[in-house]
C-alpha cells in the first residue's frame with residue numbers, strides 16, 4: 001500500500017482546494033507547503049495594529065446568498081460555507097485620471113449603464129448591447145462552448161456559441177473600438193485590464209468581458225479576515241476530514257517509476273509513496289526541477305517555449321491613521337492614473353527608471369471597519385511590475401531602490417487621494433522579489449504565465465506527460481482567485497472520479 | 505497539425521496558433537529559472553546563514569560583541585536596526601535568540617551582535633561566556649521592521665536606548681554617517697552604572713565628529729564621582745533635551761520595563777503611536793500579571809503538552825510553548841521570538857492557551873486556533889499540531 005492516495009504540493013488556492021476535495025472524497029491526502037502558513041498569495045500579515053491583505057482585491061464568482069453563483073457552490077462542496085463571512089462591495093471601481101475623468105461604476109449592469117449614459121450621452125445607446133454581449137459571452141464561454149466542443153462537431157460550436165466564435169479570441173481593444181468612439185469611455189470600460197496584467201490590445205476580449213459582467217452581476221466581495229480566512233477555512237476543512245499537512249516542508253523531488261508518479265521526497269529527506277501528485281507549484285518548477293527525470297516532460301517543455309513570463313506586482317501595504325472618509329474616498333477599489341493610455345501604463349511595469357503611470361488603491365476599510373483599529377484604514381497600493389525590472393538591481397541597492405519607487409507610487413496616488421503620506425502609520429513595501437520569496441515563482445509572477453491571447457485555454461492543448469502528475473493553479477490555467485479555487489476543486493474532482501471508476 | 509482542429513471555427517484561432525508557433529521559435533524552456541529563483545531569494549532573504557565567530561570583543565563586564573563572518577563570503581544586505589535570529593545549542597537544547605546587528609550595513613563581510621548577559625538567562629550567559637572564536641553558528645537572514653523608513657519617518661529622529669538596546673542605535677548612527685543622510689539623530693542612552701555603558705568610546709568619538717548626532721547619556725545608579733545626568737529617562741528629561749516632540753520620530757529599544765515606562769512618558773510629551781517605534785522584546789517577563797491570564801493558574805503549575813502523533817511532555821504554564829517544545833526536543837521554525845513574525849505558528853487542537861498582547865495574531869488564525877508559540881502559554885493540558 002502507498003503511504004498516501006494523493007500528495008498535494010503547495011497550499012495556494014488551487015492546492016488547498018484540491019487537497020480539501022480529495023480528502024473529503026475519501027482519498028488519504030498529504031499536503032506539503034514550504035512556507036509556514038497556507039494560502040500562497042491568499043494570505044495576510046500583521047504589523048502593529050493592522051492586518052494586511054496581501055493579494056485579494058475583489059473576490060468574483062460568489063454571487064449573493066439569494067442568487068449564489070458558481071464559487072459559492074464550489075466552496076459549499078469543500079465544506080467551508082459556515083467557516084467564512086463575506087462583505088459585499090457595492091461598486092466595481094472608481095476610475096480617476098486627473099483633468100480627464102473621475103467616475104465610479106456601481107456593481108450592477110443597470111447601474112453601469114445609467115452612470116455611463118449620463119457621462120457619455122453620445123454613446124449611451126451602445127452600452128446595453130455591449131454589456132449584453134459580455135453576458136452572453138460569459139454563458140457561452142463557460143457553459144455552451146465546453147459542451148459544444150465535446151460533441152466534436154464544429155457546426156455545433158458555430159451554432160451554439162455564435163458570440164464566442166466571433167468575439168472570444170479577439171483582442172479587447174478591437175472590440176471596444178468596434179462599439180465605442182470616445183477613448184475615455186473605452187478606458188473606463190477597460191479598467192480591469194490591470195487585473196490580468198496586459199494592455200487591452202493583448203487581452204482576449206472574452207476574459208475582459210467575462211470579468212466585467214461577472215463582477216457587475218455577481219458582485220465583488222471582500223472576505224472578513226481577508227483571503228487568509230479562506231485559506232485557513234480550507235485547511236480546517238481538510239484537517240477535519242482527516243488530512244495530513246506539513247508546513248515548512250517543501251517538496252524537493254517527484255519520483256517516477258516507468259513514467260508514472262511513485263513518490264515525493266521532501267526537503268527534509270523524507271520519502272512518501274503515492275500514485276497521484278497534484279502540484280500547485282509553478283509548472284516551470286514542477287517539470288524542470290521537481291520531476292526526477294525532466295526529460296519525461298517532453299511536450300510540456302516545448303509548450304513552455306511559446307509561453308511568456310507573467311507579470312508580478314509592486315505593492316505598498318499601508319496602515320493609515322485616518323478613516324476612508326478623511327481621505328475623501330467612498331469606494332474600496334480606485335484605479336488612479338495620469339493617462340488613459342493602458343499601453344503607456346503597462347510599459348512602466350518593465351522598468352524602474354521611470355515612474356508608474358497607473359495604480360490601484362484598494363481601501364479595505366470601506367465597507368468593513370473591523371479590518372483596522374477604530375478610526376484607521378488599511379490600504380494596498382499597487383502597480384504592475386515584472387520581475388525582470390529587478391534583474392540588475394544589486395542586493396546592496398535593493399532597499400534604496402524599493403523605497404525610491406514607493407515614493408513615486410505614493411506621488412501618483414496623491415494626485416487623486418491627497419495626503420496619503422501624512423497618514424502613514426505602518427508601511428510595508430513588497431516588490432516582485434518579495435513575491436518570488438513567498439511564492440517560489442519565477443519572476444515573482446502572480447498570475448502564472450502572461451495572460452495574452454496566445455496563452456488562452458481555448459488555443460492551448462492539454463499536455464500531461466507523466467501518469468499521475470496533475471497541475472493545478474495559475475501556471476496551468478487562468479490566474480486569480482476564482483479561477484485557481486475552481487481549478488483545484490476540478491483537478492481534485494477528476495482524480496476522485498477516476499479513482500472511483502477503478503474501485504467501482 | 506494533420507487533421508483540421510475543430511476549434512478553427514473560432515475567429516482568430518488559426519492565427520493565434522500560428523502566433524504560438526512563432527513565439528516558440530524565440531522562447532525558452534525556462535530550464536534555469538528554478539535555480540535563478542533560488543539564487544536571487546538567497547541573496548536577499550536566505551533562510552539560514554552559515555557563520556563563524558571570527559572575533560569576540562569585551563564591551564563591558566557583562567557584554568561582548570560577537571563578530572560573525574559569513575562562510576559563503578559576502579553577507580546579505582540589511583537595514584540598520586534589523587536583527588538576525590541566532591541558532592545555538594545550549595546544554596543539548598537546540599534553540600535560538602534574536603539579536604540586533606550592531607555593525608554598519610556597509611560592512612558586508614561580517615555582522616556584529618552585541619550581547620548582554622541576562623542574569624538567570626538560558627542563552628545569553630552562554631554567548632557571553634561560553635562561545636569561542638572559531639565556533640560555527642547559524643542564523644536567519646536579517647529581519648524586522650525596526651529601521652529608519654525614509655518614506656514616513658522624516659528627518660528628525662530620536663532614539664531612546666537602554667542597556668544592549670544601544671546595538672541597533674549604533675548601527676543606525678554608523679549608517680547615517682556612512683551615507684551622509686540629511687537627518688538629525690538624538691540618542692538618549694540610559695545605563696545603570698558608568699561601567700555598563702556599551703560603546704562609550706566610539707559614541708563619544710562619533711558625537712564629536714558628527715554634526716547630525718546629539719548624545720545624551722543617563723546613569724540610573726551613579727557612583728559619587730559621576731558628574732553627568734542621573735536617574736531614568738522620563739518626560740521631563742525628554743522635553744528638556746529634545747524640545748517640542750510633535751514632529752519627531754522616536755525609536756525605543758531597552759529592557760521590557762524601560763520600554764513600558766518610556767512609552768508612557770513619550771505619550772505624555774505628545775508622541776503619537778504613528779511616530780513611535782518600539783523594538784520587540786521577547787515574551788512577557790511575567791505573563792501571569794497580564795490581563796486575561798486565567799485566575800487560579802500559577803506560573804509553576806504543571807501542564808501536559810501532547811504533540812499530535814508525536815508524543816507528549818510536561819512543562820509549566822509560565823513557560824512559552826516554543827521554549828518548552830525546544831527543551832523537549834521538538835523543532836519549530838522561529839525568528840523574532842516576540843510574537844511578531846508568525847514563523848512559530850502552531851495549531852491548538854484542544855486545551856486552553858493564553859495569548860498576551862505581544863502575539864500579533866491574524867484575525868482568522870485566532871478563529872481557527874493558530875497561535876504564535878513563542879508567546880503562547882498552555883494554561884491547561886493541551887494538544888497541538890506541529
Ligand SMILES: Cc1cc2nc3c(=O)[nH]c(=O)nc-3n(C[C@H](O)[C@H](O)[C@H](O)COP(=O)(O)OP(=O)(O)OC[C@H]3O[C@@H](n4cnc5c(N)ncnc54)[C@H](O)[C@@H]3O)c2cc1C
Nearest residue numbers: 010012013014034040041055057250251281473474480481
Ligand atoms: C499582490 C497580489 C495581488 C493580486 N491581486 C489579485 C486580484 O485582485 N484578483 C485576483 O483574482 N488575483 C489576484 N492576485 C493573483 C492571485 O492571488 C493568484 O493568481 C492565485 O492566488 C494563485 O493561486 P495558486 O493556486 O496558483 O497558488 P500560489 O498562490 O502561487 O501558491 C503556490 C503555493 O505553493 C507553494 N510551493 C511552491 N513550491 C513548492 C514546493 N516545492 N513544495 C511545497 N510547496 C511549494 C508556495 O509556497 C505557495 O504557497 C494577486 C496576487 C498578488 C501577489
Ligand code: FES
Nearest residue numbers: 839841845846878
Ligand atoms: S518567532 Fe516570531 S512570532 Fe514567534
